[in-house]
Amino acid sequence: MAKKSNSFFGWLGRQIGHVKGAIEKDVTPKEKVVYRKTTVHEAEMPQRPEEKLRRTVIDEVVVPPSPPKEG
Numbered sequence: 001m002a003k004k005s006n007s008f009f010g011w012l013g014r015q016i017g018h019v020k021g022a023i024e025k026d027v028t029p030k031e032k033v034v035y036r037k038t039t040v041h042e043a044e045m046p047q048r049p050e051e052k053l054r055r056t057v058i059d060e061v062v063v064p065p066s067p068p069k070e071g
Helices: 008-024
Strands: 033-044 048-063
Touching: none
Parallel strands: none
Antiparallel strands: 033 048
């Protein structure tokens, strides 16, 4: 393990390294969402009239990523 430098330039080098790593990171989505439907159901609770029961359902159709092409 490399020795950490406590100097300003050591700190600056680490910050530049973090930014460089973030720039080089692959951020392509893992899967493509082709359909999305969100449904919200609300119902009052008879024993607690000041509260509501809310249920959110998300339906999605996703397409997995295609394998990388060789050649």
